[in-house]
Amino acid sequence: MxxxxxxxxxxxxxxxxxxxxxxxxxxxxxxxxxxxxxxxxxxxxxxxxxxxxxxxxxxxxxxxxxxxxxxxxxxxxxxxxxxxxxxxxxxxxxxxxxxxxxxxxxxxxxxxxxxxxxxxxxxxxxxxxxxxxxxxxxxxxxxxxxxxxxxxxxxxxxxxxxxxxxGSYYKEGIQPVRIHVEDEYTRAVRGGTGKAKTAGNYAAAYKAQERATKEGYSQVLWLDGVEKKYIEEVGSMNVFFKVKGEVITPELNGSILEGITRMSIIELLKDWGVPVLERKISLEELYEAYDQGELEEAFGTGTAAVISPVGELNWGDRNIVINNGEIGELSKRLYDTLTGIQTGKIEDPYDWTVEVK
CATH class of the missing domain: 3.30.470.10 (Aminotransferase class 4, branched-chain amino acid transferase, N-terminal domain)
Structure with a gap:
């Protein structure tokens, strides 16, 4: 061809x-x-x-x-x-x-x-x-x-x-979103189709999303399908947490989508000298960081929303309010840089953009 x-x-x-x-x-x-x-x-x-x-x-x-x-x-x-x-x-x-x-x-x-x-x-x-x-x-x-x-x-x-x-994927725009932690339903497991963009993955998430929406949350945060312990991704986004100046995102394990925005964010952070780790992170670890005042920012990444700051996580009877529900400095810088490159408003030093001629 x-x-x-x-x-x-x-x-x-x-x-x-x-x-x-x-x-x-x-x-x-x-x-x-x-x-x-x-x-x-x-x-x-x-x-x-x-x-x-x-x-x-x-x-x-x-x-x-x-x-x-x-x-x-x-x-x-x-x-x-x-x-x-x-x-x-x-x-x-x-x-x-x-x-x-x-x-x-x-x-x-x-x-x-x-x-x-x-x-x-x-x-x-x-x-x-x-x-x-x-x-x-x-x-x-x-x-x-x-x-x-x-x-x-x-x-x-x-x-x-x-x-x-x-236009904007979320009605909140770049404003921080509220997310519900899902600990009953399972979206994907290692060896399944979680890392593929296939319709069934998303239909299987509807039930949990319906419940979260009814309770006033924008999205669902999924946990691993085996232990219900480790953070995986948000329904339409990969997810990142800034803890004590270090950015952590769940490692790709076969059940998490390999996001292109995720990849770009990691490359940006490394270029800026911001420590970034791809590893397992449990909800307990995240809550402990929050309890000790060390959870500084959280944000999701994806093509639709680009960067979506997370202002609140609801986990059973525990509420995690991040950065007083406001946009974090790093989240805003990442959003401005990525959208600036995408729209040609700032220089693209990475050769990420392709012009349609």
Whole structure:
């Protein structure tokens, strides 16, 4: 597919773009989408940009019955001088292949996928928002399409990319969020699918999230699935804690998603000379640090929210209020630096951004 040609069918009707101050996350979609098919023995073929529209699948398509699907999430940003930037997009397609491998989905040429994304963005470049804090969310995903109820990997797939202009992921914006510690339900265990971006991981988290939302919390903090002792991640984010000047984040153990924002934050901290450790950290250890006045900051990281300061953790009958519920100095510096690089407002010394031309 190195010499692929992407066909283009233009939409006959164009949508009205949402007002910048009324963009809800994941509710609006652009005029076009990308589609490519896979067939065993033939490989990936027929890349095309078509009008955004419903897709038709056989009722026996294996995605409906066995959940064989993976997805990614990244963003396109408009710079002050009107360029469009992507942030480390090659990492997203590398991770898509890692997720595909775990779900027995055939891998894709990452360079081809990235070139197809560039072509889709060229068509939809007017959809990249100009307003401060807004961006164009990109959702690549693969679904199993073979109509077959046999319990085996599908022999056909579709790879799609859809685009959605978005504002802030949390209604609180960059303000600290309140998080509930989940000690009943389990999201993932080592050897399972926790490190893959696959639909079932997120559906399995809904029950706990519903309960947390009802009690006024923005997200759930998951513990390890075996001992219910060690911190793993927040529902949509990796998580970091600053204790006595040192930043600690749970080590990647096979059940935690390898976040691209997480990776970038660790690289930034090391470059700044801030001590950062990837290791196990238990809730008891965290609470002890809080009790002794040593827990200075906490924040989550992810593509959707970028940096989300944590102002409060609820753990049973114990409440951990962090930094008086205010944004920490390090969290703010990380947020300003990362979003500044992503939007082209500050220099990118790491070559993380890729311009769409």
């Amino acid at each position: 190195t010499n692929l040609t992407v066909s283009f069918k233009e939409s006959s009707t164009k949508k009205q773009k949402p007002n910048a101050d009324k963009i809800a996350f994941g509710k609006h979609f652009t005029d076009h989408m990308f589609v490519m098919d896979y067939e065993e023995g033939k490989g990936w073929y027929d890349p095309r940009i078509v009008p955004y529209e419903p897709i038709t699948l056989d009722p026996a398509a294996m995605i409906f019955h066995y959940g064989q699907t993976v997805f990614e999430g990244l963003k396109a940003y408009r710079t002050p001088d009107d360029r469009i930037l992507l942030f480390r997009p090659e990492k997203n397609f590398q991770r898509l292949n890692l997720s595909s491998d775990r779900l027995s989905i055939p891998e894709m040429d990452e360079d081809v996928a990235l070139r197809c994304l560039h072509q889709l963005l060229e068509v939809e470049k007017e959809w990249v928002p100009k307003a401060e804090g807004n961006s164009l969310y990109i959702r690549p995903f693969i679904v199993a399409t073979e109509p077959n109820l046999s319990l085996a990997p599908s022999r056909t797939y579709q790879f799609m990319m859809i685009l959605s202009p978005v």
